[in-house]
Amino acid sequence: MPNIFITYRRDDSSATSELLHDRLAALFPRNRVFIDIQDIPAGTNWRNVLSERIRQYDVVLAVVGTAWLAMLNERAAQGASDYVRWEVAEALRQKKRVVPVLVDGTQLPDAHELPADIAELANLHTMPLRRDTRDRDIAAIAAQLEGTGLIESIRLSMQKLRIFRASAAVSVLVGATAFSFVWVNVFDLLGLDTRTASFTMMIGDVLFEPALSKDLVLVGIVPNASETRGLARTRRADYARLIALAAQQKARAIAFDITTEEPGPADAALIDAIRAARPSGTRVVFGFKARTPDGRAVALPGLGESGAFLGLTCIGQKLDNAVFGTVAMQAGKSVYGSFALYAVTGATVIERIPSSDTILHVSNGAEDQNVRFSLREVAEWADKDCPARPAGAVLARIIFPLSHRERLRDPARRFNADAVLALGAPAPAWQGKVIVVGAEHPLDLLQTRLDVAGPERYGFEFQAGAVNALLTGAIVTPLGYLQQWLLVLVMVAAAIAYRIWRVGKSRWLDVVVLPAACFVFLAIAVLLYARLGLLVDSLYHLAAFGVTWWMLLALEKRWSHGRR
Incomplete structure (x- = not known):
């Protein structure tokens, strides 16, 4: 995994460069991406400071904005120190991998337009960074630096982390709602849980003769x-x-x-x-x-x-x-x-x-x-x-x-x-x-x-x-209130675990897994009834599983479209 040094002109592309740094720092470990946003202290040999910094990094991203060349020429004409020119020249001298990043359609100058110490810059492969496609462009830059496989892995890990963090709030919401529903027997008032319980018992009685x-x-x-x-x-x-x-x-x-x-x-x-x-x-x-x-x-x-x-x-x-x-x-x-x-x-x-x-x-x-x-x-x-x-x-x-x-x-x-x-x-x-x-x-x-x-x-x-x-002694015992609620939490956890595992995999899995999960749960409920005499009120648990599934899926879709 490379260490990345970003060189830029503050009066040319400061905001773009800081955005590039923040996005790369989200994909790579933060201490592997450096951007110089502080002045070099007075009385310090700035050449030694910059040379040592560049030596610690594998890749130098030279951010070139629309005013980059004009500022280069202006400083050269004035004989003023040009930190950015020196950083690029030192990176080339140290044989570092230098990648020019061209902002908003900027064209890289030809070799004859550049000072001799950075003329090689004109021959290097460039990467675009446009305002309207910046997410895609930054992803492409990251892929060039490390390879698409690892970047995709990091992206998926970040997605899983998002889901994991969101699942805490979802768990509290679904768990509290289920707690209330079980307490007041909402589905019983509607006659729904009686039907699901009757269905569970009917299947058990048909398949397993008492x-x-x-x-x-x-x-x-x-x-x-x-x-x-x-x-x-x-x-x-x-x-x-x-x-x-x-x-x-x-x-x-x-x-x-x-x-x-x-x-x-x-x-x-x-x-x-x-x-x-x-x-x-x-x-x-x-x-x-x-x-x-x-x-x-x-x-x-x-x-x-x-x-x-x-x-x-x-x-x-x-x-x-x-x-x-x-x-x-x-x-x-x-x-x-x-x-x-x-x-x-x-x-x-x-x-x-x-x-x-x-x-x-x-x-x-x-x-x-x-x-x-x-x-x-x-x-x-x-x-x-x-x-x-x-x-x-x-x-x-x-x-x-x-x-x-x-x-x-x-x-x-x-x-x-x-x-x-x-x-x-x-x-x-x-x-x-x-x-x-x-x-x-x-x-x-x-x-x-x-x-x-x-x-x-x-x-x-x-x-x-x-x-x-x-x-x-074949007396069936309905699960108690506490056991029902704990089983609701188990189903919520199962939905969360699946949604995290599912990140990066085919969406067709949902078509298979959701009905399969419901079928497996009902099969377990039937076995508990027929073999252990325990009656599970399946509707609450399946509802908790389905609602958790749907909420996390909705968040995934929202994030995949770049919304926050």
């Missing part, structure tokens, strides 16, 4: 032609027989995703069957969706007293078929267990839903259990489909992987109630199992993220999924 517990069994009740508005109350005799079969095979639990709000002719037989099942250790669960004014579950009189558990069957549903299960509901001073919670744990004591944790503490009298849930939700309004849930109720919700309908309808796991009542359940098919019973009724269909194209699944099949999640 495990089904070997202890889960389903029994479907097919309604007859007269049961157009729901199962008839006379069906309770069938429920009693199913309970007896479950107790006979020592099933762990038999849970009916069925409500019993009005009395029927077979109620006594049902209550007797529930009582008879208790000695065998088979617990019986029925659902409820409404509460009395004093807070009790609305159900058949005597059902709870007979030993049956009454579990809340309400589910949570948001936009785009994002369906949540429920573990418990807290309304006022009371805590109500869900259908799935009672089916799996048989809890007799349920503590209040914690506000800063996702572990619900329950006890069934024999042991204490910790039941994990996904999120704590406060109901903003009453639910007409679930009158038991008032506005302000606190719910412990679970998000869980969904299995394909066909797996829940596998004959090895799924039984037809009429066939079982006619032939009995094959022993020991129900021993130690949790049996979920429900109606295959067209009024009880539910659309989930796996049922977008139809047909939909029955409500009790979804409840079976919630039961399976509690049996297998």
